[in-house]
Amino acid sequence: MFFDRVLIANRGEIAVRVARTLRALGVESVAVFTPPDAGARHVREADIALEVSKYLDIEAIVAAALASGAQAVHPGYGFLAENAGFARRCAEAGLAFVGPSPEAIDAMGDKIRAKATVSAAGVPVVPGGAEPGDALTEWADFPALIKPSAGGGGKGMVLVRSAAELPDALESARRTARAAFGDGTLLIERYVENPRHIEIQVLADTHGNVVHLGERECSLQRRHQKIIEEAPSPFVTPETRASMGTAAVEAARAVGYVGAGTVEFIVDGTTGAYHFMEMNTRLQVEHPVTELVTGLDLVELQLRVAAGEPLPFAQEDVRLDGHAVEARVYAEDPARGFLPSGGRVLALREPAGGDGPGRVRVDSGLAEGGTVGSDYDPMLSKVIAWAPDRASALRSLDRALARTAVLGVVTNVPFLRALVRHPAVEAGELDTGLVERALPELLPRAGVPGEVAAAAALAFHTLPQGPDPWQVTDGWRIGERAWTTWRLESRDGVHAVPVRGLPDRSAEVLLDGEAVPARVTTGGGELAVTIGGRTTRYLTARHGDTLWLGRDGESWAFTRHLIGDPGDRPGAAAAGDGVVRSPMPGTVLLVKVQTGDRVSEGQPLVVVEAMKMEHTVTAPRDGVVAELPVQPGRPVDMDAVLAVVTGEEA
Structure with missing residues (x-):
């Protein structure tokens, strides 16, 4: 019997995506949310929404599912998706877990155990060693890669080029593994030069059927995090696809896998030799590229398998059509x-x-x-x-x-x-x-293009300027109109743009010393700016005294900068003025100094945490901490002042 109601134990885009398939199947969706997410899109689009303390609270999630009348729980990815304890708790509560068995999650969640399991099934693995024992300290095949056994997402992975680097690398990896996963167990593997990261999507039902849906190329990464994925891989031949697919199916069979899963391989980009890395026992972020080339809905198939239905096709029925890329x-x-x-x-x-x-x-x-x-x-x-x-x-x-x-x-x-x-x-x-090597070519260009700064100045120039005609900044005077210089502040500094006239009638803007005709029209959240006969459309929005413009995937934020402003807006402060700002919105984790302390340039002042990332903000100069308007545990906005360091003479 298929489900009438399914709880989605996740948030954000994956919760919205799962709800979309449930809606298409005529199944009611139940969202869970924490207080900060009360107005989130996944909450608004669900049929039922229940508040929980946190997304990692197993008992709260199970209680919400039972209270809602849901018969199944879809974990999405992240959070509790690969938590065997959560899968067991769902089963104990009589809820179908839309994923593999707890035993399969356990078997593939430990990298050391997973390698041994699939190796016994005949799947090629990267040569390596693991704890317990002396395999790590006595390793002599370099370069090598150290990994946490319980880890994922690239955390704790350390590349070692020589035996001299090994002791420090092991210590660093173990420290990270304990902090991130609560388990300091490590393994070491031969490092594959010129590696490609290629994964195989597998599906298995409770009737013994296991198939693969081809591969995804996931080699475009930064710090071991995927950025762009595609299917099929431009590197994999039909013969290699069949071979890797067979290996992935055997890996799934080795642990009695049920549901959708991904077997990840490291592939030598020169020889094409491939080796098992790990198996993700859940839906992957990049699953849409597989859906687009196969025409299959993986979430629907997950739900049908969880309901006990057999897969509706065999391996020979799988076809790959066209090409899909995800960013x-x-x-x-x-x-x-x-x-x-x-x-x-x-x-x-x-x-x-x-x-x-x-x-x-x-x-x-x-x-x-x-x-x-x-x-x-x-x-x-x-x-x-x-x-x-x-x-x-x-x-x-x-x-x-x-x-x-x-x-x-x-x-x-x-x-x-x-x-x-x-x-x-x-x-x-x-x-x-590739991404790390090419990074200088990929970073956004510094500075604000002149025509964008001009568009912002013209936009400010069109804002309502009060009932007093003497306050209208059209530059009117006897003889000819005068120029009004708009000083606009962005994260890249202060931009001075002279404008005269009214842009909704006839105006001019000074670009590179030349007066150019300009006109602005607004409507539908857009700004149409015509400068010198060329019209550019910007998406626009205002928040307080900040104006945002967006075009061609880029965006810029501007505020008015008045002459004499003491550098108290984002972008205006330089290191020389001693103002220390938060590089990101987050929470103050640590304050390492006190007001009145003498500090040296580069000395840590404040640690800010956001999205599980810590960033240490340092003193921009030698001097004295004159202001320290933050406290541990308090939130801060991007560019918020964290401290002010003045010179000794001040």
């Missing part, structure tokens, strides 16, 4: 070392449909008016493009990203567009180190 949109700032960002979503534009023979899909948890906070993962949405061939899919994805705008929150969209258009990516010459 992950994060609330992070590439120009600031990819630090988390946040804020209120003032305006939102997400692409829909597609162009030419392709199509675009967006999986998103965003909604206008919502707040992107610092408590959870910074992924906001995923933009996915399908086309008949890979080159067309990449172009379609780039155009879709250009139509993506999130005003009020800094995102990585410009970085994603640069990566999609990188020559190595276009050629399919990928490996897991």
Whole structure:
């Protein structure tokens, strides 16, 4: 019997995505939320919503499911998705867990045990050693990679090039593993040079059927975190696909797997030799690319398997059609070392449909008016493009990203567009180190383009200026109109743009010393700016005295800067003035100094935490801590003043 009501034990874009399939199947969805998420999109789109203390509270989630009358729980990914204890608790409560058995989760959750299990089933594994024993301290095959046995997401992984580096690397990896996973057990493996990260999607039912749905290329990573994924891989041949698929199926069979899962392989980009890395016992973030090339709904198949139904197709029925590419949109700032960002979503534009023979899909948890906070993962949405061939899919994805705008929150969209258009990516010459090597080419350009600053000045110039005609800044005077210089502040500094006239009638803007005709029209949340006969459209929004403009996947925020301002707005302060600002919205974790302390340049002052990332803010100069307006445990906004360090003479 199929389900009537399913609780989604997750949040954000995956909760919205699961609810979409439930709606299509005529099944009621139950959302859970913590207080900060009370107005979130996944809450609004569910049929029923119940508050819980936290998304990791197993008893609270199970109680919510029982109270709602749900018959099953879909865990999404992250949080409790790979928690064997949660799967057991659901079974004890009479709830169907939309995922594998607790035993399968346990078997694949421990990397050491997983390698031994699949190796016994004939699946090739990377040569390595594990604890307990002396395999790590006596390892002599370099380069090598140290990994936490209980880990994931790249945390605690350390590359070791020589025996001399090994002791310190083991200590560092063990410290990280204990902090992140509560288990300091490590393993070591031969490091594969020029590696590609390729994974196989598997599906298994309770009737003994196991199939694979081809591969996904996940080699575009930064710090072991995936950024862009695609299916199929431009590297994998039909013969290799069949071989890797068979290995993935055997790995799933080895643990009696049921449901959707992913077997991940490290592949030598030179020889094509592949080795098992790990198995993710859940739905993957990148599952949409597989759905688009196979025409299958993986969430629907998960639900049907959990309800006891057999898979409706066999291996020979699986076909791969066309090419799909996915980009992950994060609330992070590439120009600031990819630090988390946040804020209120003032305006939102997400692409829909597609162009030419392709199509675009967006999986998103965003909604206008919502707040992107610092408590959870910074992924906001995923933009996915399908086309008949890979080159067309990449172009379609780039155009879709250009139509993506999130005003009020800094995102990585410009970085994603640069990566999609990188020559190595276009050629399919990928490996897991490509992004780090190409990073200088991929980071957004510094500064604000002159025409954007001019558009912002013209926008400010059109704002209502009061009933007094003498206050209208059209520059009127006897003889000819005078120039009004707008000093606008952005994160890149102060921009002085002279304007005269009224832009909704006839105006001029001074660009590179030349007076250029300009005109502005507004409507529908957009600003149409015509400068010198060329019209550019911007998505626009205001929040207090801040104006946001968005175009081609980029966004800029401006405030008015008055002559004599003491550098008290974002972007105005330089290191020389001693003002220390928060590089990201978050929570003050530690304050390492007190007012009146003498400090040296580079000395740690405050530690800010956001989205499970810590950032230490240091003194910009030698001097004395004159102001310290923060306390541990208190939230701070991006660019909020954390401290002021004055010179000894002050």
